[in-house]
Amino acid sequence: MNHDQPRPISSSKCLIMILAGLVAFGPLSIDMYLPSLTAITQDLGANIREVKQTITFFLFGFSLGMFFYGPLSDHYGRRILLLIGITIYLIATFGIIFSQSGQALFSWRLLQALGGASASVIARAIVRDLFALHDSAKILSIMHMITMIATLISPILGSYLTLYFGWRSIFIFLLLFAGVALLACLFILKESLPQKSRSTSVTIALRSYVHIMKNKQAMGYIGSMSMTFAGMFAYITASPFVYMEHFGVSAEAYAYLFGLNIFAIMIVVIFNAKFVKTIGPQKMIIMGTSLALFSATIMVFLNQLAGGISFIPLVIGLFIFIGMTGQLSANCIAMAMSLFPREKAGAAAGLAVSLQFGLGGLLSLFVSQTIYVTPDAMLRYILIAAILAFLSMLLTLKSASKNQSN
Template sequence: MLNSTQTRSKALIILLSALVAFGPLSIDMYLPSLPSIALDLSTNVAAVQKTITIFLIGFSVGMLVYGPLSDRYGRKRLLMIGMLIYVFATLGCIFAHQIEHLQIFRLLQALGGASASVLSRALVRDLFSNADIPKILSVMHIITMIATLVAPLLGALIVEYAHWSGIFIFLLVYSLLCMCWSQVSIQAPKPTQAPTGILQNYKVVLSNRHAWGFMLSNSFSFGAMFAYITASSFVFIHYYGFSAQQYAYLFAGNIFSIIIFTAINGRLLNRFGAYTLLKAMAIISCSAGMYLAVITLLKLESPWYLIAGLAVFVGVTGSIGANSMANLLKLLPQQAGTASGISVSMQFAMGAVLGYVVSLFFVNNHPASMNVVICLSACLCLFSLLLTRGFKEV
């Protein structure tokens, strides 16, 4: 049987996982509702799609603010402020009757929700020991991937059987529950460092060579994942002739691949350090990327060659993300919020850049540009770790 301390720790891990899932739930649940919103608000799909871009911008900006502020004023206070903004904005989304209003409230929703996404990671550093950090981040990543998998299905069900505002009602209830749970359960320690400004915290993080290595490695891995997301539906549906349902199964399979690799990573952390495993996973990622480039050069057209390479490449992204973040938080414990904010914001920015690069060179739905971008990014993910030479694992 679990003792009370173990039970509280497990409950706290579930809560932090629920907080980090704010991003995928707020984005992915919303996707199936776009046509319905366009029709109901008498606007075009492009205007509704703009709300996604607005949300991603607000999400990234919010992370860059909450992180360093939390290093100075404490995590819990900033978390509660951000979640209050999210709740208010979600109410606005429910009652929005014009697309302009929805865009404004989605921006506010992103600015509020960013607090949960970035501070949940920083709280891991505050509340758990160095040995537990990579294991807990791995568990959180698995739960986030499950949320990513379930969110669009749940959103589609809500749109099919209810009004699109039902998605925001769900998010409102979810955020209120998380806010109340956080208020009761999170006892974050007050900052132990002397008060410093945002710019000083940024200077400490950005002047650290090892930090750059971990952040860049994570960003290139995550960015290549976005390159896959951007191009894969066109590749498999239009080039290889998969049905939409078959592609959905394939995408779900890749999510499960992430879950499996991340679970293996969690097990291996009992024997190896997060830094050792980060290097190992980056080597696997680079090997998978090079494999994808080789099958492109050799013109091996069978989709199964592509599926096998993608399963490995996509699968290790979760482990790379968890291990790089764990090492980053160990490296800069006093600037954990700032480091977490910069790292997560960088990975979203890299995703946007690499997704755009793939689209620039995308020809006749052929997988070549996707495979080449993934290969280059996976190699840069590994080479970025050269900046971490001399890092001593705690």
């Protein structure tokens, strides 16, 4: 479905940068935090398992927030909900800086996630409002690439901030980042959804979820992006302990290993942005899910065959698997949103990204329950996620074929 008067990419560089910054709320809020988990545990006197579960708390809060922000923005408009959400994020981040217990940290992290969710989902809906399908896939890839550049340096920055200024300095940085984003939304970002294109009531907006969930092709796209994302969060939750405890790497070395996988995402999304118009989003999705399944299968096979995967094959396998997540997210969400009119774009983006983070949180929770000293649990969950992502991709092919025959 074509957009009304789609905007050319060449005239939208500043807008794309702002949207990339908004999408970065989630990754930055998680990735900068990872190297500080041990320091937080020691400072607050909390249990290590409880501190690991703050990642899960954040993911579930992020997922819940996006579930509501998407359809609400279809009714009230994009800009006002962005301003409300970022303000909530700022308040919560301020609370985290002064937290003195693990329970307080959990509560503020949950509120922080609920606020930051607005930025992540509404930025994607704005792309659907303003750009045509193939341009949307390209722009989402560009946004993801810019986000990954920030994410690439965030664990490294987080590790050094923790080392020299303590873990609270990470959240001071996030407070400043959110403040800049709020100012950009106030003074630069314009409303992208005109009144005539909005849903007539909140109830109708929320009912859009029923319509979307009945669309097998849309759910196939959402399943593909969500399951690979869930596999990535199994890695995010487990990797600090797998690398630092099992393989004995330092916190600084872990930050660089984490950055290597972000570099993989950047390479793939650059390829996607350059060739998506030629190859097409659907073929990119087939390629991404196939390579993710291949790498996950090989890692589990090597782990079982040798009685434990060695360091280099693990790094290479994760490089391939994590690399696929960015282009799958961009192409799947572009394809899913293209199936629905503008007044349902927020709901489509909300459901897609909500399930993405919700399943990521669920897999993170499962992995966090294991006191692991080996990569076994992480790799098993990554393989399960890859299989389900591949099966979801097959559903999009079946549905697309059926639609073409009708």
